[in-house]
Amino acid sequence: EPEVTQTPSHQVTQMGQEVILRCVPISNHLYFYWYRQILGQKVEFLVSFYNNEISEKSEIFDDQFSVERPDGSNFTLKIRSTKLEDSAMYFCASSSPGLAGGLTDTQYFGPGTRLTVL
Amino acid sequence: QKEVEQDPGPLSVPEGAIVSLNCTYSNSAFQYFMWYRQYSRKGPELLMYTYSSGNKEDGRFTAQVDKSSKYISLFIRDSQPSDSATYLCAMSPSGGYQKVTFGIGTKLQVIP
Numbered sequence A: 001e002p003e004v005t006q007t008p009s010h011q012v013t014q015m016g017q018e019v020i021l022r023c024v025p026i027s028n029h030l031y032f033y034w035y036r037q038i039l040g041q042k043v044e045f046l047v048s049f050y051n052n053e054i055s056e057k058s059e060i061f062d063d064q065f066s067v068e069r070p071d072g073s074n075f076t077l078k079i080r081s082t083k084l085e086d087s088a089m090y091f092c093a094s095s096s097p098g099l100a101g102g103l104t105d106t107q108y109f110g111p112g113t114r115l116t117v118l
Numbered sequence B: 001q002k003e004v005e006q007d008p009g010p011l012s013v014p015e016g017a018i019v020s021l022n023c024t025y026s027n028s029a030f031q032y033f034m035w036y037r038q039y040s041r042k043g044p045e046l047l048m049y050t051y052s053s054g055n056k057e058d059g060r061f062t063a064q065v066d067k068s069s070k071y072i073s074l075f076i077r078d079s080q081p082s083d084s085a086t087y088l089c090a091m092s093p094s095g096g097y098q099k100v101t102f103g104i105g106t107k108l109q110v111i112p
Helices: none
Strands: A005-007 A010-013 A019-024 A031-037 A044-050 A053-057 A065-068 A075-079 A088-095 A113-117 B004-006 B011-014 B019-025 B032-038 B045-051 B054-058 B061-066 B071-076 B085-092 B106-111
Touching: A005 A088, A010 A019, A019 A031, A019 A088, A019 A113, A044 A065, A044 A075, A075 A088, B004 B085, B011 B019, B019 B085, B019 B106, B032 B061, B045 B054, B045 B061, B045 B071, B071 B085
Parallel strands: A010 A113, B011 B106
Antiparallel strands: A005 A019, A019 A075, A031 A044, A031 A088, A044 A053, A065 A075, A088 A113, B004 B019, B019 B071, B032 B045, B032 B085, B054 B061, B061 B071, B085 B106
């Protein structure tokens, strides 16, 4: 069964450093997303991406964050200067386009990258 | 009022029990309703999704949506120890291309 994959599974970084989290969405999916989950809190939407541009972003997704689809298979989240409060699980998700005039499929999530900022 | 409210539990039940998990929401724009299962430090795994009001059954799982009450439920019949996980309700205005809003999740433990 196709699945979303993410690397690395765990990333440890020093405050102020840049990190790039990588995702390989399901191959025929066209919509891509990043969510995060701080320990003990709910899963929160960060950003959605379609047709090589951001389609929606949350208040969390400020200028320190960026996303990119550098090739036909990868989708990345970059945090330019990490803060302690960026420590969280980061989940990538993807969904496929729906039938013409219909709804898109729901979102499928990867296993997550645990980011620890020291 | 929070957009999606879900009792975090924990909920402990004996094996074989019927489990009822619920969420309420405030945003009338939500039309797509999902239940995800999440094991500790893992990604959410889609269990079921429903569009608009009604019931949907898949094996031991039944999802119900009552849009008039802004209330959704997930029932698990004949619960098994392997069902022990956190169950997240989630919803979006219309389909997978819009952001999904999650509840905090209910932690379920099924005791053998």
